[in-house]
Amino acid sequence: EVYLEESGGGLVQPGGSLRLSCAASGFTFSSYWIHWVRQAPGKGLVWVSRINSDGSSTSYADSVKGRFTISRDNAKNTLYLQMNSLRAEDTAVYYCGRGRDWGFDYWGQGTLVTVSS
Amino acid sequence: QTVVTQEPSFSVSPGGTVTLTCGWRSGSVATNYYPSWYQQTPGQAPRTLIYNTNVRSSGVPDRFSGSILGNKAALTITGAQTDDESVYYCVLYTGSGIWVFGGGTKLTVL
Secondary structure (H helix, E strand, O other): OOEEEEEOOEEEOOOOOEEEEEEEEOOOHHHOOEEEEEEOOOOOEEEEEEEOOOOOOEEEOOOOOOOEEEEEEOOOOEEEEEEOOOOHHHOEEEEEEEEEOOEEEEEOOOEEEEEOO | OOOEEEOOEEEEOOOOOEEEEEEEOOEOOOHHHOOEEEEEOOOOOOEEEEEOOOEEOOOOOOOEEEEEEOOEEEEEEOOOOHHHOOEEEEEEEEEOOEEEEOOOEEEEEO
16 A cells, blocks of 8 residues: 655744655655645645656755755655745645656645744 | 636535636646646545546546546536535646646535
8 A cells, every 4th residue: 555654844943944754655666756745724735846756856846946955765765855944934734745647646644844933 | 826727616516517627827728737636625635536637546436537628627526425525626737847736626515
């Protein structure tokens, strides 16, 4: 069974940093693109970033470009999102999603990031 | 401004059919935008319904179907059930490694 589990969320001050992880199991992790998608409280889903299967190619939404870095460790079946210079508007539940045919098929349950002083 | 447009809300009677749409502010949605659809209930992670325009995700009943209708992507639910009451999101691949979600459609079944 495909399983994705996010971790690393929490409370951080504006300007601070946080690293999220997404642990994968039940499929050949190294064969799939993986995405980060976030959802601010009471708001809709927003695509954040994506990484290809071997980690050689990444892309970002304009709102996080230059502040967030997506990476992966295929030996550990784990995806990461390094978030720097955090702002209040980055407060959201962050989901990882497995890429499939230019969409997403499986999702984790999410991890909450709160940026507040 | 929202570049991927969805109806903010829609209502359908139990057993009825409803079609939700997903537009692109800058033009027409075609299959090369690879539209996909997701269902989300409060407090839950999204659930994938359709990807690549019309491919149903594993375990999704065939009363959910995806298509291109005119210049928009569409999600049709036939035989609506009360537990279909959710928010439905579409997402489009806009090229250059960028995906954009619509604002979501809140579907009421009553």
